[in-house]
Amino acid sequence: MEKRGPKDRAFELKEREVLRQVADKMQIAVLEFDLERRLLYANPVAWDLTGWDSSIIEAEQRAEDLIAPNQAALVVEALTRLTQGFGPVPMSLQAVRKDGVQMPIEVFADLVRSGDEYVGFVVYAIDMRHRTRIEEKLDAEEAAFRAIVEHSRDGMVIIDDAYRIVYVNDGLLRILGTTRGELLGIDFRETLHLESVDMVTDYYIRRQRGEKPPSSYRARLLRRDGTARVALITATTIVGSDGKTRTVAHIEDLTKTVESEQQLELSRERYRTLVETMEDGLGIDDENGILTYANKALVRMVGYDSPEELVGHPLGDILLGMSDEHLLKVIDKRKKGEKDAYEGQLVHKSGRLIPVVVSAVPLFDPDGKYVGSFGLVTDLTEVKRAEAEARFLLDLLLHDIGNQLQLIVAGAGMWHKESSFDVIEGSKEYILDGANRCIELIQKIRRAEEAKIEPLVPTDLVEVLKAEITLLERQFGIKPNVYGIPHKVMIFADSALSQLLWNLMENGVKHNPRETKQLWIDGHDVDGRFHLAIADNGPGLEGLKKERLFNSERRFGGVGLHLVSRLASKYDVKIKVEDRVKGYPDQGLKITLHFIKAQ
Numbered sequence: 327m328e329k330r331g332p333k334d335r336a337f338e339l340k341e342r343e344v345l346r347q348v349a350d351k352m353q354i355a356v357l358e359f360d361l362e363r364r365l366l367y368a369n370p371v372a373w374d375l376t377g378w379d380s381s382i383i384e385a386e387q388r389a390e391d392l393i394a395p396n397q398a399a400l401v402v403e404a405l406t407r408l409t410q411g412f413g414p415v416p417m418s419l420q421a422v423r424k425d426g427v428q429m430p431i432e433v434f435a436d437l438v439r440s441g442d443e444y445v446g447f448v449v450y451a452i453d454m455r456h457r458t459r460i461e462e463k464l465d466a467e468e469a470a471f472r473a474i475v476e477h478s479r480d481g482m483v484i485i486d487d488a489y490r491i492v493y494v495n496d497g498l499l500r501i502l503g504t505t506r507g508e509l510l511g512i513d514f515r516e517t518l519h520l521e522s523v524d525m526v527t528d529y530y531i532r533r534q535r536g537e538k539p540p541s542s543y544r545a546r547l548l549r550r551d552g553t554a555r556v557a558l559i560t561a562t563t564i565v566g567s568d569g570k571t572r573t574v575a576h577i578e579d580l581t582k583t584v585e586s587e588q589q590l591e592l593s594r595e596r597y598r599t600l601v602e603t604m605e606d607g608l609g610i611d612d613e614n615g616i617l618t619y620a621n622k623a624l625v626r627m628v629g630y631d632s633p634e635e636l637v638g639h640p641l642g643d644i645l646l647g648m649s650d651e652h653l654l655k656v657i658d659k660r661k662k663g664e665k666d667a668y669e670g671q672l673v674h675k676s677g678r679l680i681p682v683v684v685s686a687v688p689l690f691d692p693d694g695k696y697v698g699s700f701g702l703v704t705d706l707t708e709v710k711r712a713e714a715e716a717r718f719l720l721d722l723l724l725h726d727i728g729n730q731l732q733l734i735v736a737g738a739g740m741w742h743k744e745s746s747f748d749v750i751e752g753s754k755e756y757i758l759d760g761a762n763r764c765i766e767l768i769q770k771i772r773r774a775e776e777a778k779i780e781p782l783v784p785t786d787l788v789e790v791l792k793a794e795i796t797l798l799e800r801q802f803g804i805k806p807n808v809y810g811i812p813h814k815v816m817i818f819a820d821s822a823l824s825q826l827l828w829n830l831m832e833n834g835v836k837h838n839p840r841e842t843k844q845l846w847i848d849g850h851d852v853d854g855r856f857h858l859a860i861a862d863n864g865p866g867l868e869g870l871k872k873e874r875l876f877n878s879e880r881r882f883g884g885v886g887l888h889l890v891s892r893l894a895s896k897y898d899v900k901i902k903v904e905d906r907v908k909g910y911p912d913q914g915l916k917i918t919l920h921f922i923k924a925q
Contacts, residue, residue, distance in 0.1 A: 342358075342438065345358075345438075345448065346358070346367055346369070349367075349369040350369050350370060352369060352371065353371060354371060354450055354451065354452050355368070355369065355371045355372035355375045355376075355431075355450070355451040355452070355453070356368070356369045356371070356372060356448065356449070356450055356451075357369075357372050357389075357448070357449045357451065358438065358446060358447070358448050358449070359388075359389050359405075359446055359447045359449065360445065360446045360447075361409065361444065361445060361446055361447075362388070363388040363389040363390065363401075363402070363405060363447070364386045364387070364388055365382060365383050365386075365387050365388070365389070365392075366383065366446065367383075368380075368383075372451065375421070375423075375429075375431075375451065375453055376392065376421060376422075376423050376424060377423040377424035377425055377569055378392075378423075378424045389401055389402075389405065389447075389449070390402050392421060392422060393419050393420065393421060393422065394419070394420035394421075394422060394428055397419050397420060400417070400419075401417075401419070404417060404435065405435060405447055408435060408436070408437050408444075408447065409437070409444055414434060414435055414436050416432060416433065416434050417432070417433045417434075417435075418430065418431075418432055418433075418454075419431055419432075419433055421451065423569065425569045427569070429453065429454075429455050430454040430455060431451045431452060431453060431454055432451070432452040432454055433449060433450070433451050433452075434449070434450045435447050435448070435449045435450075436448055478495060478497045478593060478596070479497050479500070479592060479593065480497045480576060480577060480578045480579070480593055481494070481495065481497040481498030481500075481501050481502075481557075481575075481576070481577030481578070481579075482494070482495040482497060482498060482574075482575070482576055482577070483495075483498055483514070483574075483575050483577065484572055484573070484574050484575075485514050485530070485572060485573040485575070486570065486572055487534060487570050487571055487572065489513045489514055489515065489530075490511055490512065490513065490514070491509050491510055491511065491512055491513075491514050491517075492510065492511075492572070493510075494506060494509050494510065497577075498577055501547065501549075501555055501557065501577065501579045502517060502547060502548075502549050502550060502555075503549045503550045503551055504549075504550040508550070514530075515527060516548075517547055517548060518545065518546070518547060518548060519545075519546035519547060519548045519554045521546060522545040522546045522547075525543070525545065526545050526559070529543070529561065530561075530573060533561065533562075533563050533571075533573060534563070534571055534573070538662060538663035538664065540663075540690070540694055541560060541561060541562060541663060541688075541690065542558065542559070542560045542561075542690055542692065542694070543558075543559055543694075544556060544557070544558055544559070544580070544692070545557055545559050547577070555579055555581045556579075556580045556581050557577050557578060557579055557580060557581075558577070558578040558580055558692065559575050559576070559577050559578075560575065560576045560578075561573055561574065561575040561576075562574055562575075562665075562687075601621050602621055602622055604621070604623060605623055606623055606702055606703060606704045606705075607620070607621060607623045607624030607627045607682075607702070607703035607704075607705075608620070608621040608623070608624060608700065608701070608702055608703070609621075609624050609636075609641075609700065609701050609703065610689075610698060610699070610700040610701075611641055611698050611699055611700075611701075612697065612698040613657065613696055613697055613698050614657070615640055615641050615642075615648075615653045615656070615657055616638060616639070616640055616641075617636050617637050617638065617639055617640070617641065617644075618637060618698065619633070619637065619700075620633045620636045620637060621633075623703075624636070624703055627672060627674075627680060627682075627703065627705055628644050628672050628673065628674050628675060628680070629674045629675035629676055630675055640653065641653060643673070644672055644673050645670055645671075645672060645673070645684075646670065646671040646672070646673055646679060647670065647671075656686075660686070660688040660696060660698075660699045661688070661696040663688055663690075664688070665685075665686065665687045665688065666684075666685075666686045667683065667684070667685045667686070668683070668684055669681065669682070669683050669684075669706070670682055670683075670684055672703070680705060680707060681705075681706040681707060681709075681710045682703050682704060682705055682706055683703075683704045683706055684701050684702070684703050684704075685701065685702040685704075686699050686700070686701040686702075687699060687700055687701075731760065731764070732760075734756065734757050734760035734761060736756055737752075737753045737754070737755070737756025737757040737759075737760065738753065738756075738757060740752060740753040740756065741753040780820040780821060780822065781820065782818040782819060782820055782896070782897065783818065783819075783820065784816050784817070784818060784924040785816065785817055785818070785819040785820070785823055785924075786814055786815065786816060787815040787816070787817050787819070787823070787856065787858070787921060788811060788812065788813065788814055788815050789814075790819075790823050790824050790827060791811070791827055791847070791858075793824065794824055794827045794828045794831060795808070795831075795847070797828070798828075798831050798832070798835070798845075802835050802843075804835055804843055804844075804845060806831070806844075806845035806846065806847045807844065807845065807846045807847070808847045808848070809846070809847070809848035810848045810849050810850050811847070811848070811849050812849070815849070815856050815921070815923065816923060816924040817856065817897070817921045817922065817923060817924055818897060818898075818922065818924050819897050820896075822889075822893055823893070823897075825889060825893065826889070826890050826893040826894065826897075826919075827860075829886040829887065829889055829890050830860045830890060830917055830919075831845060831847075831860060832886065833886060833887065834860060834861075834862030834864060834915070835862070837864060837865075838862055838863065838864035838865070839864070839865065840863060840864065842863075843862070843863065843864075844862065844863045845860065845861070845862050846859075846860075846861040846862075846906075847859070847860055847861075851923075852920075854922070854923060855900075855920045855921060855922055855923065856920075856921045856923055857918055857919070857920055857921075858918065858919045858921065859916055859917070859918040859919075860916070860917050860918075860919075861906040861914055861915065861916035861917070862906070862914045862915055863906070863913065863914040864914050864915060865912060865914075866905060866906070866910075866911035866912055866913065866914050866915045867903070867911060867915055868911055872903040872904065872905075872911075872915075873903070875887065875903050876888075876890065876891040876894075876901060876903075894919065897921065897922075898922055899919050899920060899921055899922075900919075900920035901917065901918070901919060901920075902917070902918040902920070903915065903916075903917055904916050904918070
């Protein structure tokens with residue numbers, strides 16, 4: 327970690343009010359502490375995120391008091407090192423809300439100074455609980471789900487933390503023979519028959535305290551006309567964004583057995599339709615952890631052809647790390663009524679691993695006997711890819727563009743009133759070179775983003791290749807040696823194909839220190855694919871560096887090769903990196919693209 331001077335990366339004290347005005351409008355949490363780590367300020371997002379209010383400022387809460395106890399020392403050390411001249415480092419922490427709930431956050435801290443003296447810290451925090459892609463998917467399914475709930479013949483009710491009914495569906499209105507206006511806002515106990523009030527109330531209170539009373543039980547309801555109805559109530563809890571716990575209950579009228587059976591069958595059919603058409607996977611296992619049901623999405627997710635290939639197999643066959651010992655522990659938790667939500671990895675039929683989040687809920691029969699569990703499985707592949715992309719772009723800002731800004735600052739620092747003409751010209755070159763490189767990086771990022779949504783169409787690879795070769799000759803004065811390229815090769819691609827080819831050719835020229843730079847381009851058909859090879863006489867790469875060339879985390883090629891990697895993935899193109907002359911890496915690098923030919 328590099329030392330830094332007293333004026334590096336710290337905010338002027340006189341800019342504090344400006345900083346707070348800007349922070350008040352930011353969409354991420356911003357907090358300010360003094361050198362003793364006492365909280366001085368927090369923007370509205372920070373208050374919403376933590377559930378605290380300005381009273382903790384008067385209580386002189388310290389930064390480490392707002393973090394999980396086992397991470398307090400880490401926070402103190404990181405802030406102390408800032409005052410000792412070390413640069414800021416992003417941290418992953420567990421923040422403690424006012425209600426005691428811990429939540430994951432990403433934190434970036436820096437210094438506030440007055441003149442050459444440090445006077446405090448500014449901290450930026452990002453809430454990592456939300457997964458945008460999953461929320462969008464749930465929003466898209468909300469209308470269908472609401473229609474099913476509203477039109478269900480069974481009752482649905484939501485009760486707040488003060489016994490009040492805040493939502494009822496039409497099914498419950500029919501069961502109770504009343505109207506929505508007469509139910510909303512009243513104490514739910516008014517809808518219970520006298521003999522069931524104590525039991526149902528006890529279950530509600532225990533559930534609000536976080537205990538695990540029976541989730542399914544029978545009770546007697548009181549209709550508006552004074553008659554009683556026997557109902558099967560299945561209840562659970564949800565925690566809203568305000569941190570309050572609410573009870574959600576499904577109510578099935580069992581008064582007429584035949585009618586109840588018909589209603590149950592209808593309800594099952596509706597849920598079956600929903601389950602079989604949903605994008606998320608759904609699996610049900612028995613009391614021994616053996617799969618008894620898998621919907622189409624789960625079957626498709628793990629690469630099988632039909633549910634029969636999964637049914638009858640233990641969970642460990644598709645869920646990584648689910649050993650027999652671990653499975654027994656999970657079953658024991660489910661028997662106690664414990665629900666769970668966790669990230670894991672599914673094992674695809676091909677052997678590759680799929681990142682998922684699993685939400686598991688135990689199942690009990692009407693007598694309270696544990697009969698298994700069901701789990702909702704959401705594919706996180708796109709979420710993880712988006713997270714990796716965000717990390718790459720953040721790294722790009724901090725590393726690539728940061729380097730160019732340093733170049734610009736260095737150029738500006740050379741320019742003084744007494745500077746000679748040559749020094750001024752050199753300074754201008756530094757500044758212009760850094761600015762042009764920043765513009766080039768931004769343009770490549772924009773092309774990469776545009777390439778995400780454009781559809782693939784049959785495209786003549788040779789036509790695009792010839793155009794990029796012409797551009798290379800004009801810009802660098804280098805004419806590649808071309809062999810074996812046919813008159814026409816049709817592949818599936820989009821308008822960004824030119825960027826894929828250009829970045830590879832440009833990389834072979836710009837990073838080649840030799841006085842005489844050369845490129846070789848050749849191609850041939852292999853088993854339905856067209857192999858296009860681009861080789862150079864540059865310094866090459868040693869050992870594992872060839873394998874990691876297109877790994878964005880390694881940063882060997884910057885944003886250009888990151889764009890190549892993304893486009894290759896979109897086109898389903900395999901990339902092979904090897905020595906131009908086998909066994910002699912110093913003779914240059916050869917990159918071969920295996921394109922699928924369009925029929």
